[in-house]
Amino acid sequence: MLALEFVSTVHASRTGLVDDLTDTDGATAWVREHAEPLGIDAASFVADEALRAEVVELRQAVRALFARAVSPEQPSSADAHLLPSFAEALHLVNATAAAVSLAPRLDWPADGAPNIAIVPARPASVSARVRATLASSAIEFLAGPGRERLRTCHAPRCVLYFLKEHVRQEWCSVGCGNRARAARHYRQHKAH
Template sequence: MSALLALEFVSTLRMRRSGLADALADAAGMTAWGREHATALGVDPDSFTATETLRAEVVELRQAVRALFARAVSPGPASTADADLLPAFRPSLELVNATAMAVPVTPRLDWPADDVPVVHVVPAVPAGESERIRAALAASAMELLAGPYREKLRTCPAPRCVLYFVKEHPRQEWCSVTCGNRARAARHYRQHSGSR
């Protein structure tokens, strides 16, 4: 499981020129995002189709993970996308834990006749698609928050950006080059607009 899947998950909320955009705003969006992350979520990229119920459950989990991310970057500011709408910390932590525990996993050894053995992590008990998807997302968030990435987790300070990112080098201030350029342009504008 990749801890960085959790970053991609919370980044389904983005700021566009038209305002806040939610990649999981409807079942079609959830289907597209699920297919894009099929391997990590354990779904078939060709046949996965999200229901409205699955989408709503995933969005509820995303808000809980975003609440945990907000706590992780504290005392810095949380993402402006939904800082005032996030659920409380304790219920968010309980939801993430319960979601991950709903599908216990175990390693399984596969050994093709003409290849090397490979270990796959699979559900230890039968579980529905929604439970498997949400458990994978919760486990990814847990891995990020309990590992070395937590100390490097930041909120992008660029104007209109609502993303969290992992600071990969000491001088990194923004989530992307685009946000860095936007922040520098806004600073330049502020410095020069007052002198006229």
Template sequence: MSLALEFVSTVRADRSGPVDTLADVDGLTSWARAHAAGPGFTASEEARQETVRLRQAVRALFARAVAPEPPSRADLPDLPPFKEALALVNATALAAPTAPQLSWDDKPVLVIAPAAETDEPTRLRARLATAAVEFLAGPEVALLRTCPAPRCVLYFVKEHPRQEWCSTACGNRARAARHYREHKK
């Protein structure tokens, strides 16, 4: 799964309702260490708030990308307007510019390094914004879908022509709900 999809999937639903992985500083710290930052990353409340703001902007862009299909129901009322979301994602991607560097142990290897000295939370958000820009400008965006299963709020990339849901579990849940509706009297 791409980093952009992992990032927007920090809002999901379970049996008890919506779950936000980034709801607190510990959640952001754990998620960032596992997906987008090094093991030394530690979030602050300010970094968490800015990261959640970025996630909402990326989710707004995903909602626009799946149109005319319906967007995720998870946080639709809380998403910023499209132009505001686009401006935030682009500005965040520029916040910590990177530059190609050459590393040469046994053979030359291209690495991407920060071009300017910035703090870890800024680099994290820039990496997440860049992943979203690359995803939304790439070929997979044409396959981006919203999972229509009951209670699911995830976006997914349709990998097979017959794929309708983000996972087998969601497909089973949707079929069970349809069966229940059809046989309810």
């Protein structure tokens, strides 16, 4: 899911918080990894500083909307203090999605099944197309049934959002669950 992968460009490692979009090399690598859903040519794409900054601003807006979606739970601790207001985030995401008119295009290779590609209805810059696709992905996710399953991982040092797959799931991964249980065990035994 593109929107969830997009907000997960901020994550934790053993050494602390990691931002995959901290520089143009990171932004280039991330966009190239997601070239197909973004509708760009991975081989020729190179992010410049303006695109990187605009994508980071959009990511923060989407993270603000995700924080609202998990409420009354606490939002991700990664950047809750850095997020724009809900109204600002909503406006930015909607304006970004609307900046490029997208239309479905039927692709039907000679040796395969037909599929749909979403392409700009009018010429648009690569930056505008990437951002519009990311914003549209967030809108589709937040307006869809997946929003009800969106959760914040509360494991120590984790800052990710995840989709709850079963009733008892509390963490984004087995590793986070193990860390949370180990931390709880340590706190219980330290108190005695």
